[in-house]
Amino acid sequence: MSGCVSARCCARPNLPGSARRLKRWPCSGAYTMSEAEREPPNGIRRRAVLNVAAHAALFLAAVALYTLTLNGDVQPADSGELQIAAVTLGIAHPPGYPLFTMLGWLLAQAPMGSPYARVSLLSVVASAITLVLVSLTVQRALAVKTGGQGSRKTGDANLTPSVCLQVSSPSGLLISPSRLIAGLLAALALGGSTTFWAQATTTNIRSLTALFTALMLYASARSDATGRASSLALFAAAFGLGVGHHISLVFAGAVLGAHVLYTTWRADRRGFWRATAGALAIFAATQLVWLYLPIRDAAGARFAPGNLTTLDGLLFHIFARGFAGDMLAWAAPEFLFDRLALLPTLLNFQFSAPVLVGMAFAALAMLWRRRVLGAVWLSACAAHLFITITYRAPQTVEYAMPCWVILSAVLGVGLGKLAERPAPLRSASQGRNTIETSLAFLRFRSRAALLRALARALLLAVIAFAGRDAAQRWPSFVYLGRDRSVRAAAEAVLQGAQPSSVILSQWHQVTPMWALQDIEGLRRDVRVEYVFPRGAQPYAETFAQQAAQRAQSQTVYVTSLFARELAGEGLQAMPLRDRPAWRVARRFDPPAESDGELFDGRIAVIGPAYLDGRIVEVGQSVMLDVGWRLHAAPQLGDSITVRILRRDGRLAANADLRLPADARAGDHAMQRVALGVPLDLSPGSYDILMGAYRLAEGGFVQYRDRRGAEFVSVATLIVAPASLPPATQHPLGSADGPTTQQPRLIGVDYDSGIAGQCRVWTHWRLGRSAAEVALGDAAGQPLATPRMLSAATATDRAQYLSLAFDIPPTREIRVLPFDLRLADACDSQRYVPFADQMALVGASVHGDAALKVDLHWLALRPLVNDYIISARVEGDGWYRAHDGVPALGALPTLKWIRGSRVMDRHPFELGDGLGALRVGVVVYDSATRLPLPLLDERYENGVSIVGP
Secondary structure, three states: OOOOOOOOEEEOOOOOHHHHHOOEEEOOOOOOOOHHHHOOHHHHHHHHHHHHHHHHHHHHHHHHHHHHOOOOOOOOHHHHHHHHHHHHOOOOOOOOOHHHHHHHHHHHOOOOOOHHHHHHHHHHHHHHHHHHHHHHHHHHHHOOOOOOOOOOOOOOOOOOOOOOOOOOOOOOOOOOHHHHHHHHHHHHHHHOOHHHHHHHOOOOOHHHHHHHHHHHHHHHHHHHHHOOHHHHHHHHHHHHHHHHHOOOHHHHHHHHHHHHHHHHHHHOHHHHHHHHHHHHHHHHHHHHHHHHHHHHHHOOOOOOOOOOOOHHHHHHHHOOHHHHHHOOOOOOHHHHHHHHOOHHHHHHHHOOHHHHHHHHHHHHHHHHHOHHHHHHHHHHHHHHHHHHHOOOOOOHHHHOHHHHHHHHHHHHHHHHHHHOOOOOOOOOHHHOOOHHHHHHHHHHHHHHHHHHHHHHHHHHHHHHHHHHHHHHHHHHHHHHHHOOHHHHHHHHHHHHOOOOOEEEEOHHHHHHHHHHHHHHOOOOOOEEEEOOOOOOOOHHHHHHHHHHHHHOOOOEEEOOOOHHHHHHOOOEEEEOOOOOOEEEEOOOOOOHHHHOOEEOOOEEEEOOHHHOOEEEEOOOEEEEEEEEEEOOOOOOOEEEEEEEEOOOOOEEEEEEEEOOOOOOOOOEEEEEEEEEOOOOOOOEEEEEEEEEEEEEOOEEEEOOEOOOOOOEEEEEEEEEOEOOOOOOOEEOOOOOOOOOOOOEEEEEEEEOOOOOOEEEEEEEEOOOOOEEEEEEOOOOOEOOOOEEEOOOOOOOOOOEEEEEEEEOOOOOOEEEOOOEEOOOOOOOOOOEEEOOOEEEEEEEEEOOOEEEEEEEEEEOOOOOOOEEEEEEEEOOOOEEEEEEOOHHHOOOHHHOOOOOEEEEEEEEEOOOOOOOOEEEEEEEEOOOOOEOOEOOHHHOOOEEEEOO
C-alpha cells in the first residue's frame, strides 16, 4: 500500500528489520511508503541470500585471481625480509609488523606449497576480504537515503525532523540490485587496480593496511547509517589493529574516528560515554600485539636489534624514530608543488581515465547526496595522501594504499546514489486533486527518471571500463607471478662465492640471499652483509669503504658496482662470470684468455666465450664480460669495442671501452658492458665481434690483428622474436589469438626527436609467412625503402617484431601492401626505446632559474629491475645532473607493468642567465650501475632534449 498518513502519532507494526524498533513516529506532515517497505518477506529473504552469495563469489573469485598470479617464490627488498621474519618469527624493520609476522607464521605452518608461497597467501586472503568489505561498505553507505542522523532531542536514529517527516527505507540494510552492483563496482575498480593487485600477489604489509582501512570505512558507514554503539566498538578494533600494524593509519583513522564518535553521540547521548569506554578498552587490547617485539627480542630472534626489552628501545622501534626526519620532509613550498604535480601520475597509475572520471562524478554526487559522509571520507583520503606525498621515501604509490581503498568506496557510493535516486515524496499540498499539481508532479518524475537512467548508464560504463582495465593488466601479473629472476640472481651469487667469503649488497639484493640461507640452508658458509647508509655520506662512498675494510682480511664480492669509489679505495672489480656480482681486491692475476688475439701487436681482447650459442630475444639487454691486456706500452686514446652487425653490415649494437690514460704494459682489466638487441633485428645467428682502435683528431684509427682483420668473433648469439607484445601508444589490433598465415600490425609509434625526420615504429604479430613491408603516402607512393618482415620461428606461441622506417614528416601514411592507414603522426610525439623495458614518449623543459625537466615514460613490459633515471643539463661550460627513482621516488620501476605511463620530474636550481641548454637522458640499473641500452641507432651519443 502506498499513500499518505496524517496524524500526530502513527504506529508502524508491520515494518521489517530495524524499523520495527520504532513503535511511534511523530509526524507533522505525510509519509510515502517506499517500494522496499512494500516488498513481501520472501522477497527480502531472497535478496539477503543473493547478497550473501554474491559476496561469497566475490571472495572466492578474488582468491582465485590472486592465487593464479601469485609470486610464490623468494622476493626482493622488504618482501624478502618479511618472508624470513614470518617463517622464523623474527623482527622486521621498524615498526616491526608483529601482527603480520604472527599471521604469516601461522600460514607458513600449512602443509602445502613452499614457505614463501604460504606467507604470500596472507596477502591473497587479506586482499580478498578487503574487496568484500569495500562492497559491503558501499551498500551500508547507500542504506540511508535521506537524513538518518536522528533527532538531537529523541536520539532516535532513523528520525529526521522536518515539516513532512521523511523516513529512510526500513529495509535500508536490505540490498537492492543497484546497491549490490555499486558495491561490486567498487570492489572491481580496487581489485583490478595496479598497486592493489601487485600487493595482493606478493609478500608485503600493504594488504593488511588496506584491510584495516576498509574495516574502518565500514564502521564509519555503519555508524552513519544506524548510530549504534557497536559501530564505535568495531571502529576501535579496526583502528587499533591498523595502527598496531602500521602507525601511518593514524591520520586517516583520526578523521574517520571523529565522525564515528559524533554519529554515536548524536544517536545516543546517554549511552555514549559507556560506548566510548568500551571502545577505549578494545583499542587498548589491540595494542597488546606490540608485546611480541620485546618477547622475541629477548629470545634473540632473527633481525632482533637487542634493545626492545627497554621502553626507550621499544618505542624507538614502534614509532620508527630512525625515519623521523623523513616525515613531512617534502612539505616545504620549494618541494611541495613538485610533489603535488605527481598526483595525476599516481592516480593514472592505479585507475584508467574513464574510471577516474567516474570517481570525479561520484565524489561530487556523494558530497551532494551524502554531504557529511562524503566530506569525511574525502578528508580522510586527503589527510593520508598529504602525509604520504610529503614523506621522504620511495614507493609513495604503496604508502597511499588507504587512499585507493577510500576512492574506490567513494566511486561505488557516489554512482550508486545517483543510480537509485529516490522518487519524490508527496506533501500534503501535493495530495490536492488539481491539474497543475499533477502535471508538475509528472514532469518532476520524468526528469528524475531521466537522471536515474543516465546515472545507471554511467555506472554500467564504469563497470565495463574497470573490467577492461583488469583484463589488460592480467597478462602482466601472470608474467610477474611466473618470474623467478630474483631467485636466479640470488642463487647465482651465492653459488659463485668462495667459502668463508663475504658478499656486500644493497637492500634489494641482500634479503633474497638471506632468505635462501635462512629458509633453505643454501651456502651458509658465506656471509651476506647489507651495507647501511651512513647519514649524509654518499652511499657509494659508504659502500666502497666497507668493501675496502672487508678486503683486508676476506674475499669480498659486491652486487653493486660503484667503480669510481672502489678505485678511490685502491680496489679493482672483476665481474663474476655470468653472475650479477663482482669480486673486489687490490689486484687480480691476468685471466687465462688474456693471451688471445692481439691488435696492433699490443692489445689483447678478452671476449665472453661463455655466451656462445645463447638465445636472446629482440629488445633484450645482453650482459657481456669483456676485457683487455696490454702487451706493450699504450698510446693515448687506445680503446676496445664489442659489437653486433646486421646482415647488410650496418651496426646493430656496440659498446666501447677506453683504456685508462695511466695504463702500462702488463696491465689488464675485465669489465661488464650491456648490448641492446635491436627491436627490428631479423631472427637468426649473429657473431659478437671485438676489436681495438685509437681515437684520433677528427675520427679514429682502426687496429688490425696479425691476419689483417679488424674484428674477431668471440661468441655467437641466437636472436629470436620477442615473446611479449610491446606496449604502444597507438594500438591497431589484437596481439592475442592463433598465429595466422600473414603478419598482423598491432600498433604504431612515432618519434620526431630529430629535426626534419619522423621515425615510424610498426609493431607486428608475426605470421607463418614472411612479408615485405613498406610505407607509402595517400597516393601509394613509397616513403621509405621496403623492409622484410620475417616469419615466426615458432607457430605454437605468439611472436613479435618491430620495424622502423625513417620518412619525411607527412600525413596519411599507409602500410603497403596491406593498404592499412596509420594514425597521423604528431610533431611532438616521441618513442625512444630503452631496451625492451621502457620508452621515452614525451619530454618538456620549462622554467628558468628553477628548471623543471618532465620526462614521460611508457613501460614496454612488466619490469622486475630497479632503474634510476638521470637527467643531465649542460650549458656553456657547466653541467648538472639529477639522478633518482622515477617520479621523485614515488613510482619505482619495480612497480611498473606493461602500459604504465609515468611522468618523471627532475628539478634543477640553475640561477639566471645560463643561455641555451641541452638536456640528456640516461637510464641505468640501480644495482649494477650499467646503462640501459638505447635501441635507436640515431641516438648513439645519447638522447637529448633542447631546453628553453
